[in-house]
Amino acid sequence: MSGKRKTTTEYGFTLAELLIVVAIIAVLVAISIPILNNKLEKSRESTDIANMRSAYALAVSIHTSEDEVDGHTFSEGITFYYDADKGVFKAAEDGI
Numbered sequence: 001m002s003g004k005r006k007t008t009t010e011y012g013f014t015l016a017e018l019l020i021v022v023a024i025i026a027v028l029v030a031i032s033i034p035i036l037n038n039k040l041e042k043s044r045e046s047t048d049i050a051n052m053r054s055a056y057a058l059a060v061s062i063h064t065s066e067d068e069v070d071g072h073t074f075s076e077g078i079t080f081y082y083d084a085d086k087g088v089f090k091a092a093e094d095g096i
Contacts, residue, residue, distance in 0.1 A: 055082035058089060 079092040
Protein backbone atom coordinates (compact mmCIF):
# COMPACT_ATOMS: atom_id res chain seq x y z
CA MET A 1 0.00 0.00 0.00
CA SER A 2 1.19 3.33 -0.79
CA GLY A 3 0.82 6.06 1.71
CA LYS A 4 -1.34 8.22 -0.54
CA ARG A 5 -5.06 8.26 -0.17
CA LYS A 6 -7.13 9.13 -3.14
CA THR A 7 -9.74 11.69 -2.17
CA THR A 8 -12.31 12.68 -4.70
CA THR A 9 -14.93 15.30 -4.12
CA GLU A 10 -17.41 15.67 -6.92
CA TYR A 11 -19.45 18.81 -7.34
CA GLY A 12 -22.29 19.42 -9.76
CA PHE A 13 -24.51 17.12 -11.75
CA THR A 14 -23.74 14.65 -14.46
CA LEU A 15 -25.04 15.07 -17.97
CA ALA A 16 -27.42 12.15 -17.51
CA GLU A 17 -28.98 13.72 -14.43
CA LEU A 18 -29.49 17.01 -16.24
CA LEU A 19 -31.07 15.24 -19.23
CA ILE A 20 -33.50 13.41 -16.96
CA VAL A 21 -34.58 16.68 -15.31
CA VAL A 22 -35.06 18.34 -18.70
CA ALA A 23 -37.10 15.36 -19.91
CA ILE A 24 -39.35 15.49 -16.84
CA ILE A 25 -39.93 19.22 -17.32
CA ALA A 26 -40.72 18.66 -21.01
CA VAL A 27 -43.32 16.01 -20.14
CA LEU A 28 -44.96 18.31 -17.58
CA VAL A 29 -45.11 21.16 -20.09
CA ALA A 30 -46.53 18.89 -22.78
CA ILE A 31 -49.28 17.81 -20.39
CA SER A 32 -50.11 21.30 -19.16
CA ILE A 33 -50.42 23.11 -22.53
CA PRO A 34 -53.66 21.38 -23.67
CA ILE A 35 -55.15 21.85 -20.21
CA LEU A 36 -54.33 25.56 -20.31
CA ASN A 37 -55.85 25.91 -23.80
CA ASN A 38 -59.07 24.22 -22.64
CA LYS A 39 -59.32 26.52 -19.63
CA LEU A 40 -58.78 29.61 -21.81
CA GLU A 41 -61.49 28.49 -24.24
CA LYS A 42 -63.93 27.86 -21.38
CA SER A 43 -63.23 31.31 -19.93
CA ARG A 44 -63.88 32.92 -23.34
CA GLU A 45 -67.17 31.04 -23.62
CA SER A 46 -68.16 32.13 -20.10
CA THR A 47 -67.39 35.74 -20.96
CA ASP A 48 -69.48 35.51 -24.13
CA ILE A 49 -72.42 34.05 -22.20
CA ALA A 50 -72.16 36.78 -19.56
CA ASN A 51 -72.12 39.45 -22.29
CA MET A 52 -75.20 37.91 -23.95
CA ARG A 53 -77.04 37.88 -20.61
CA SER A 54 -76.14 41.52 -20.03
CA ALA A 55 -77.29 42.49 -23.52
CA TYR A 56 -80.57 40.63 -23.05
CA ALA A 57 -81.21 42.24 -19.67
CA LEU A 58 -80.46 45.70 -21.04
CA ALA A 59 -82.65 45.13 -24.12
CA VAL A 60 -85.57 44.00 -21.98
CA SER A 61 -85.09 46.96 -19.67
CA ILE A 62 -85.02 49.49 -22.51
CA HIS A 63 -87.89 47.82 -24.38
CA THR A 64 -90.20 47.70 -21.37
CA SER A 65 -89.44 51.26 -20.29
CA GLU A 66 -89.62 52.66 -23.86
CA ASP A 67 -86.31 54.46 -23.39
CA GLU A 68 -84.48 55.80 -26.39
CA VAL A 69 -81.15 54.55 -27.68
CA ASP A 70 -79.24 57.16 -29.67
CA GLY A 71 -82.54 59.00 -30.24
CA HIS A 72 -84.37 55.92 -31.53
CA THR A 73 -86.83 53.52 -29.94
CA PHE A 74 -87.15 49.80 -30.48
CA SER A 75 -90.56 50.23 -32.09
CA GLU A 76 -89.02 52.10 -35.06
CA GLY A 77 -87.60 48.87 -36.50
CA ILE A 78 -84.00 50.05 -36.34
CA THR A 79 -81.24 47.53 -35.75
CA PHE A 80 -79.31 47.91 -32.52
CA TYR A 81 -76.10 46.29 -31.36
CA TYR A 82 -74.62 45.74 -27.92
CA ASP A 83 -71.18 47.21 -27.21
CA ALA A 84 -69.80 44.74 -24.66
CA ASP A 85 -66.77 46.91 -23.84
CA LYS A 86 -68.96 49.81 -22.71
CA GLY A 87 -72.04 47.79 -21.73
CA VAL A 88 -74.47 49.87 -23.79
CA PHE A 89 -76.78 49.49 -26.79
CA LYS A 90 -76.16 51.57 -29.88
CA ALA A 91 -78.24 52.14 -32.95
CA ALA A 92 -76.67 50.55 -35.99
CA GLU A 93 -75.81 53.06 -38.68
CA ASP A 94 -76.19 52.35 -42.37
CA GLY A 95 -73.53 49.95 -43.62
CA ILE A 96 -72.98 48.10 -40.34
